[in-house]
Amino acid sequence: MSFNRKVVILRIGHRLSRDKRISTHVGLVARAFGAEKIVFSGVVESSVIETIKRVVETWGGPFDVDVVANPLTFMKKCKEKGMKIVHLTMYGENIQLSGIIDRIISDNTDILIVVGAEKVPGEVYKIADYNVAIGNQPHSEVAALAVFLDRLFNGRELVKEFTNAKYKIIPCKRGKKVVRVGVTDES
Amino acid sequence: MSFNRKVVILRIGHRLSRDKRISTHVGLVARAFGAEKIVFSGVVESSVIETIKRVVETWGGPFDVDVVANPLTFMKKCKEKGMKIVHLTMYGENIQLSGIIDRIISDNTDILIVVGAEKVPGEVYKIADYNVAIGNQPHSEVAALAVFLDRLFNGRELVKEFTNAKYKIIPCKRGKKVVRVGVTDES
Numbered sequence: 001m002s003f004n005r006k007v008v009i010l011r012i013g014h015r016l017s018r019d020k021r022i023s024t025h026v027g028l029v030a031r032a033f034g035a036e037k038i039v040f041s042g043v044v045e046s047s048v049i050e051t052i053k054r055v056v057e058t059w060g061g062p063f064d065v066d067v068v069a070n071p072l073t074f075m076k077k078c079k080e081k082g083m084k085i086v087h088l089t090m091y092g093e094n095i096q097l098s099g100i101i102d103r104i105i106s107d108n109t110d111i112l113i114v115v116g117a118e119k120v121p122g123e124v125y126k127i128a129d130y131n132v133a134i135g136n137q138p139h140s141e142v143a144a145l146a147v148f149l150d151r152l153f154n155g156r157e158l159v160k161e162f163t164n165a166k167y168k169i170i171p172c173k174r175g176k177k178v179v180r181v182g183v184t185d186e187s
Numbered sequence: 188m189s190f191n192r193k194v195v196i197l198r199i200g201h202r203l204s205r206d207k208r209i210s211t212h213v214g215l216v217a218r219a220f221g222a223e224k225i226v227f228s229g230v231v232e233s234s235v236i237e238t239i240k241r242v243v244e245t246w247g248g249p250f251d252v253d254v255v256a257n258p259l260t261f262m263k264k265c266k267e268k269g270m271k272i273v274h275l276t277m278y279g280e281n282i283q284l285s286g287i288i289d290r291i292i293s294d295n296t297d298i299l300i301v302v303g304a305e306k307v308p309g310e311v312y313k314i315a316d317y318n319v320a321i322g323n324q325p326h327s328e329v330a331a332l333a334v335f336l337d338r339l340f341n342g343r344e345l346v347k348e349f350t351n352a353k354y355k356i357i358p359c360k361r362g363k364k365v366v367r368v369g370v371t372d373e374s
Contacts, residue, residue: 019208022208092358140333142212143219143333159284169323
């Protein structure tokens with residue numbers, strides 16, 4: 001397991017206005033926890049995409065944002081390319097009990113992680129190679145994505161170095177320490 | 188480490204309307220990841236509290252929701268009772284590098300976890316015993332809380348049994364399986 005494995009997030013079922021901040025958090029978690037791209041399906045406020053892009057400009061990347069019209073078509077295309085599809089759902093196999101994370105890691109393929117809002121079409125459960133529950137209780141797609149990626153990358157994502165960051169945090173016991181960094185792109 | 192340790196979440200800096208769904212997700216994560224109570228400071232929409240209470244009624248507890256006027260006074264009171272204060276912040280000590288989770292676990296005290304929105308008063312950093320970063324990148328307080336509790340309870344929170352649940356999910360590979368359960372309170 002390493003960051004050589006490509007992880008893409010597909011956010012489906014975004015509801016205009018209501019899900020604006022949750023979808024933004026899903027995008028920021030995707031970047032901060034080691035994914036390389038988030039894809040929204042359907043119609044999403046431009047402010048969601050702009051906020052994520054602004055974070056990439058300020059804190060570094062690489063990290064991409066995209067929008068697709070049809071999530072099921074996108075899932076099928078990813079599958080044809082050899083990616084495995086992981087659908088995060090409270091109804092799925094419990095990550096703590098089922099050994100499912102070891103199976104996903106040993107697949108050693110690129111991964112598409114599908115993160116839904118309240119209603120998810122039944123077909124998503126069928127197309128997915130794995131339906132994974134981060135516990136079988138209702139909580140949050142933001143939390144589910146973070147814990148899944150933390151288990152997948154085994155904590156290494158939390159010390160990932162981003163490139164072309166304008167700012168960097170120096171961890172400290174009290175208060176805030178932020179430093180301005182040079183542009184590190186050598187091109 | 189076990190669930191014998193009491194964990195309370197303090198959500199500060201909630202902004203009306205804007206943070207409605209994020210604060211709801213913080214509350215649901217608190218319950219699903221093994222905390223026993225969430226406390227909001229200041230003014231919060233009743234719908235946030237009602238949604239969390241409805242989840243407790245449907246999926247079980249025990250889990251409490253409360254509101255306090257002054258978060259700093261509440262933090263100080265918790266400290267006087269012997270609780271340790273953990274403040275989750277991207278500026279803090281990195282959970283992956285600092286060994287901070289082992290120190291918190293070996294304290295073996297009850298814990299108050301403080302989860303902020305965008306602006307957090309400087310005093311919070313000072314009153315906190317630990318300022319912990321779930322990585323030093325911007326992402327989401329929902330994600331930070333989930334990953335912190337997952338590390339604190341070492342995954343056991345994801346198989347926690349809740350009492351007085353009306354419904355229970357039977358994990359499965361495809362689709363949804365939900366069963367109605369009897370009221371288990373023996374009183």
